[in-house]
Amino acid sequence: MATATPSELHPVGAFVPLPFRVAERRQDTGDTWTLTLEPEESGFAVEPGQFAMVHVFGVGEVPISVSGPPERPGDPIVLTVRAVGAVSGAICASELGALLGLRGPCGNSWPIAEATAGDVVVVAGGIGLAPLRPVVLHTLAQRDSYGAVSVLYGARTPADLLYTDQLEEWRSTIAVDVTVDAAEPPWKGKVGVVPKLVATAEFRPEAVTAFVCGPEVMMHFTVQALRERGVPDERIMLSLERDMRCGIGLCGHCQLGPTLVCRDGPVYSQADVGALLGVREL
Amino acid sequence: MPQQLDEVLAQIPFFDGMAEDEIALIAGCGRNVHFDEGATIFRQGDAADDFYVIRHGTVAVGNFVPPRGELVIETLEAGDLLGWSWLFPPYRTHFDARALSPVRATQFDGKCLRDKCAADPALGFDLMSRFAQVLIERLQWTRLRLFDLYGNGHSV
Numbered sequence: 001m002a003t004a005t006p007s008e009l010h011p012v013g014a015f016v017p018l019p020f021r022v023a024e025r026r027q028d029t030g031d032t033w034t035l036t037l038e039p040e041e042s043g044f045a046v047e048p049g050q051f052a053m054v055h056v057f058g059v060g061e062v063p064i065s066v067s068g069p070p071e072r073p074g075d076p077i078v079l080t081v082r083a084v085g086a087v088s089g090a091i092c093a094s095e096l097g098a099l100l101g102l103r104g105p106c107g108n109s110w111p112i113a114e115a116t117a118g119d120v121v122v123v124a125g126g127i128g129l130a131p132l133r134p135v136v137l138h139t140l141a142q143r144d145s146y147g148a149v150s151v152l153y154g155a156r157t158p159a160d161l162l163y164t165d166q167l168e169e170w171r172s173t174i175a176v177d178v179t180v181d182a183a184e185p186p187w188k189g190k191v192g193v194v195p196k197l198v199a200t201a202e203f204r205p206e207a208v209t210a211f212v213c214g215p216e217v218m219m220h221f222t223v224q225a226l227r228e229r230g231v232p233d234e235r236i237m238l239s240l241e242r243d244m245r246c247g248i249g250l251c252g253h254c255q256l257g258p259t260l261v262c263r264d265g266p267v268y269s270q271a272d273v274g275a276l277l278g279v280r281e282l
Numbered sequence: 283m284p285q286q287l288d289e290v291l292a293q294i295p296f297f298d299g300m301a302e303d304e305i306a307l308i309a310g311c312g313r314n315v316h317f318d319e320g321a322t323i324f325r326q327g328d329a330a331d332d333f334y335v336i337r338h339g340t341v342a343v344g345n346f347v348p349p350r351g352e353l354v355i356e357t358l359e360a361g362d363l364l365g366w367s368w369l370f371p372p373y374r375t376h377f378d379a380r381a382l383s384p385v386r387a388t389q390f391d392g393k394c395l396r397d398k399c400a401a402d403p404a405l406g407f408d409l410m411s412r413f414a415q416v417l418i419e420r421l422q423w424t425r426l427r428l429f430d431l432y433g434n435g436h437s438v
């Protein structure tokens with residue numbers, strides 16, 4: 001019986017951080033930056049939804065979703081990072097030309113090919129829009145392959161909204177509905193939680209695939225709202241951003257019941273993980 | 283041919299499954315209204331004689347909070363219900379409601395409905411159950427915001 005060698009199981013990019021240089025740097029909000037990273041030597045291709053283990057030399061390594069996926073290994077990789085602690089803060093503080101190490105691609109991807117011909121609803125909360133941006137870009141590039149496409153996006157305040165210029169651009173081709181938890185003048189948009197937008201979003205429940213990412217409580221309420229519209233659990237896809245270490249299914253840090261989020265996820269259907277998400281000890 | 287009000291109401295989720303004769307009774311207290319963008323629908327402290335079912339557009343519910351200005355607590359959309367102060371004394375509104383876009387709604391005379399509910403407890407129970415469901419839903423959405431899900435200390 002032919003068995004895979006260790007290097008086939010885990011290609012070198014998954015073990016060894018490859019050097020990438022910060023080629024562009026943009027501040028999105030008070031605490032979030034989008035970096036374009038160019039591979040020094042070889043890079044790697046990434047499917048929408050996959051993530052990279054991003055290494056800041058001398059500080060540490062954290063998982064970050066790819067918000068602008070390279071199609072070919074030599075292409076730049078775009079990451080959107082919120083500075084919440086030591087490593088994410090150091091990534092955000094990286095100056096132009098700084099060197100970061102990336103391992104990847106890690107994890108599975110959003111099943112966008114399976115959603116072809118149907119409707120698509122993307123529901124994002126906060127930085128959760130970053131891993132979903134590739135789904136939106138894909139549906140825009142392949143607009144004719146999908147039915148109704150909507151993006152429902154919620155953030156804390158108007159100042160915390162990501163990709164505001166792109167949201168406007170997307171609006172010309174797909175439905176984009178934005179809401180914030182709290183707002184002061186001159187905000188003229190919606191105020192309220194993002195799961196509430198599901199009730200009025202345009203899609204056919206029997207033909208839609210939902211792609212959801214955000215804080216777990218937000219995902220829980222979004223799932224309830226999608227179920228109320230009649231969307232089956234098998235077509236509600238969630239990205240779980242659980243704390244993880246190795247990123248390649250070896251250390252067990254991100255274990256969620258029978259599954260390792262870094263290896264089998266981060267993308268799961270509600271049918272697969274719904275029962276596990278409510279368990280306190282997991 | 284324009285639709286009768288009871289036909290319009292039958293399509294609104296709030297009235298889902300309500301008996302036709304009850305819808306007809308309620309329609310007797312309602313009329314269709316329109317608000318231009320920016321128009322005030324009601325102000326805090328006004329007599330709360332009415333409530334609305336929004337059929338099109340967005341309504342901001344909020345208050346003027348000096349010195350910050352007009353703060354919006356939440357926005358309501360097509361299918362949402364606006365106004366519940368007509369249910370209980372002193373029948374005064376607690377917040378301001380303003381049209382953020384052109385709004386079409388059905389306005390119901392709360393006093394007329396209160397009288398009908400008092401005369402017909404079955405109708406009253408049905409209507410109160412529906413209102414309670416709306417209130418619980420609003421409370422849940424508000425509680426969700428109290429978590430401050432996207433606040434500091436959370437990466438997503």
Ligand SMILES: Cc1cc2nc3c(=O)[nH]c(=O)nc-3n(C[C@H](O)[C@H](O)[C@H](O)COP(=O)(O)OP(=O)(O)OC[C@H]3O[C@@H](n4cnc5c(N)ncnc54)[C@H](O)[C@@H]3O)c2cc1C
Nearest residue numbers: 062063064065081082084085086087088241242243435437
């Ligand atoms: C698959 C995956 C994809 C991710 N994609 C992105 C992304 O695209 N952009 C982005 O900004 N972040 C993303 N994250 C979260 C990111 O990995 C964490 O913010 C980071 O690990 C925090 O490390 P730190 O050293 O900066 O902060 P720490 O000092 O480790 O933590 C600071 C604070 O963040 C909280 N925190 C740490 N890790 C997580 C986590 N995984 N989920 C929720 N809260 C956490 C801690 O509880 C603490 O309150 C992703 C996580 C996973 C698992």
